[in-house]
Amino acid sequence: MEILQAQEVVKEYTLGKLHVQALRGLNLAIHSGEMLCIMGPSGSGKTTLLNLLGLLDAPSSGSILLQGKPTQNLSYKEAARLRSRFLGFIFQSFNLFPVLNAFENVEYPLLFHPLTRKERRDRVWAALADVQLREVAMHRPDELSGGQRQRVAIARALVTHPLLILADEPTANLDSESAEAIMAAMQRLNQSHRTTFVFSTHDPRVVHHATRIVRISDGVIQHDGPQATVTNLLEKRISK
Amino acid sequence: MTGLKRLLQISWRNVFRNKRRSFLTLMILVLGCTGLILVGGFFQNLMDGYREQFIHSQTGHLQVNRAGYFKMGASAPLDYLMPDAETVRRQVEAFPGVDYTVPRLKFGGMASTENASVAVLAVGTDAAAERKMGSAKAGNVAHSSTRIVAGQDLDPSDGEGVLLGRGLAEALNVTVGDRLTFLTTRRAGAIDGSEMRVRGVFETIAKDFDDRAMKLNLAAAQKLLDAPDQVHSFLVLLKETSLTEATQEAFRSRFLRDKAGLEVLSWEEQGLFYRQSKEMLLRIYSVIQLIICVIFVFSIANTLNMALFERIREFGTMMAIGNGRPTIFMTIFLEAAILGALGSALGLAAGVGLAHLISAIGIEMPPPPQSSSGYFAMISLTPRLTGDTLAISMSACLFSALWPAFRATRFRIVHALGYV
Structure with missing residues (x-):
């Protein structure tokens, strides 16, 4: 079942006198239960695509469909309500609220x-258990390691039981060991809870956690397929 | 409700996130509120003190005259004598809230000694009532509003004894026990004179009154004018100054109904100088309030703007998670409200504490305008003063939050999330 679709999506920016087309008529469908990795070099349009998929920004043309319904004419309030209800977000810099402890951060949404x-507290404890952080629930972000902070962020994204969690370079600010742990946690949640993840990365070491890889370059999709197929294809290209 | 509670919690914690900045902002609020309390309380005390002295030395809370006396009495005092004064006095003293009355019979004349002649305002009065009025505690002022500075007060049994205002005694160059001749015009137009003896010298807050006033027993004045049982006015002293307006209304409705041909004036209607002084002090205080309010607005706005830019990404996160614009607005607004409430509470506490301390010590003041004696001022606290200070402080804080809060709601989410 398609949760989210991008249809002929174009996103243009104007940076001073420079006109930039970040996405050029991109089509993508995200299915329930996928662990989709969006790969590509810096400036390829990964973050722009995630912003559009997350209803954080609007396309210049084309449309984003959430559960088959177009979203381009939504008001700010309606878009906020859909994000709150159906989407979860994980950010590169964790973006936890520093004045709240881990439990409160997860509870916030x-x-x-x-x-x-009671329902709220049960859900928070369950989400913290999913990311194995119950023991640091009362710690504030500045008392946690980078990996722990990102796991709190995952729990926060997970706690509303969203249709889809969007993660923009979730491992970029982590050492390799923490990055691997974060990806493993996401994969575990994907497999056990059938939570759909879409994450962007340019780190080839973490792509093996994905079930599907979309490689974009210059605002268009270059490759889209199962992880193994795309990885093989990419390796062959590199070896040539 | 839960959301608002958590927003309040977040705002509360954010207030203390940058302790140094919040401390400085709170200090500005505390100092501002304290300043407003102290200056406002000082001005209030000045006005209260002057008001009570004015009432107890010159006008009473209310003055009952023959109709027209207040406007025209100075030029033709004998045309405005109140007949059957004793009946009027009994009626007036029967009103609820009235403590006592002081009769006054005022007329002009010339006091002469061997060396000098001075135009005099003669005031015939009831010595006991006058003494009671003059020695009443005038607000927080340490001395009474009428002081006998030499000799003795009037005595009804001493028919020729008079009291002179300090300035008048100096102008006539007389001391206690000296004699003077007093000439005045009687009702029929005849000039009559009387020998009088200086029994004492008095002083009030009004130097111009002291420079020309002579007090004598009412009976002696009535005899001099050939006006038995007649007075110009009854000064009405109430149990509380706050009863003035209501009692004046009651008097007016009663006297108008009875067609008694009387007028009832309040102390405020007679006190042009008091009204002008009060107006001036209120204007000065309004300017001080405005200046402090502007300082509050800029200070809080600066704090909130700095906090806003430090936390743009947090606001982006809140919006991404699904918070609407009202929630973002409320987060900043609550921070301003918390800062305002804390600063105001601390400022009021500091202001009230300092006010009590200063009042316990007293502020030595020089003689006010038109007065001949200094006094100790204090800080008068009123519910209105603390309420106004709280309102200014809180409204300045909330007002200063409007623009930063509005700006936060207008951030584009993707820009806010990418803000470094």
């Missing part, structure tokens, strides 16, 4: 959902 206190 639920405060605007119609849940009882």
